[in-house]
Amino acid sequence: MKKINLLLTILAVIIFSACSKKLKPSQVTKDFYTTRTDSLVAVIEQQTATSLTDSAGVAIPAEWVGTVNFNLRKPNYVIIHYTAQDSVAQTIRTFSLVKPQVSAHYVISGNGKIYHMLNDYMRAWHAGVSKWGNVTDMNSSSIGIELDNKGNVPFTEAQTKSLITLLAYLKRTYNIPQANFIGHGDIAPGRKPDPGILFPWKRLAEKGFGFWQDPVITEVAPADFNAEIALKLIGYDVSNLPAAISAFKRHFVQIEDSPVLTPCDLDVLFNVYRKY
Template identity: 60%
Template sequence: MKEILNGKNKLILSIPLFFLAACSTNKYAATNKVYKEQAKVFGNTLKEMPPLSQNVEMIAPDQQFFIGSVNFGIRKPNFVIIHHTAQTSTDQTIKTFTLKSTQTSAHYVVGRDGKVVHMVNDYLRANHAGVAKWGNETDLNSCSLGIELDNNGDEPYSDAQINSLISLLTTLKKKYNIPVQGFIGHSDIAPKRKIDPNKFPWKKLAEQGFGLWYDDILQIPPPEFDATVALRIIGYDISNMPAAIIAFKRHFVQTDISPVLTLSDNMILFNLYRKYM
């Protein structure tokens, strides 16, 4: 009988130990809990009828009403912004994105080994773009998905990483009907302060339908061609032309990123300008 009880006690003791071990295997359990709590707050906000703090202050309360329409949906992204992490590992980036003090995040992180970590629901706004502009859009965080590539900014991107990125982009493009020209880099939207993703194979992505690229055969632009207008049409912020030129060349030229457009650069720009028209 004593042996049976001892065995039973061992079994009972093993149960909490098992659960403790299971919990300890997820080192991000605490931050996952915070994520869930924040998402719940947003969900409750959406369910409020009438919506909180959305009344028109200059109109009397008895002259405005809320009646729920049956025709609405969740906002969808129009752009995908690609970054490099400028860090040394996926774990380091995950830690950065799970610390409140950093105030930064991305929807996805793609590791050097090709593993993909989803960190923010696609329908939520991640803090990845910062102060940026593309065309007339000045709040890129609200209309884009951010993808971080585990890369220090000065190393080649592995085949496994690029293959996983293409698979991810294929899914996102189909799911949200993102246009070809909607796949851009952080340096494109923030040319005065960002260089990522540096030394990135944009041509390879364009060949898969993610972003535009110039044709193999180019022509000299006509005398009236205005490079400033062309850069603006493509989407670049031309308030600082040298920065815009560098960003354009970082994306499409790469062998020379000086703030001056050569004849060859102008031929590339003219070709792309006509695609964006």
């Protein structure tokens, strides 16, 4: 009898487990998001003075007072990527897993659908080791946008239109300067090439997102023009100059990305850097 009861219990557990409603990955992600944001809110709401001691180990008097003049940090850059994955579903799954340690604020599919992955005021993990001008922590000051593309095919019209609409919203909402719409390859030369040589930077610049060379370049680079200084003034990390040159050419020349500046490339660089 005891054996029968044990078997019945095991059978009941199996049936219950099979019939139980399983959480979908999206629901698991949403639950995690809620828990994580709640923990961040708790940190923001803390109202205790920082405890410090001097060199002799004596506590320094401190008191929490508070101020009425503050707000949330706002993004000042937009960094554009391509996903280099097989589908939007794969990218969303990647951003829903802890192990890869990567994310972005938005993902845009080939059909133009926009997936908002993270609140704009929060810090996504999309830039990695990067630098632009004097900024070495791009994640803390930027919004990351991933485009469903492997970088070897043109971006779709629907995708580009959605991107331009999204950029217009971000620029208007956060007052982001025109110069601050850049690519992952710009901030991580030598490490990342995206959004690649096929990305329509010229079209974006015409809408006010980033800069582009003039339609007709009437003034050539002078004989004493210093390309390295120009690249640095634009924002590129020139510690690896050949990589910076390739990154510049992927963005502003888009014919080839060899680490050598031709006379034509120099004219383009001279024209572009004066806009910054």
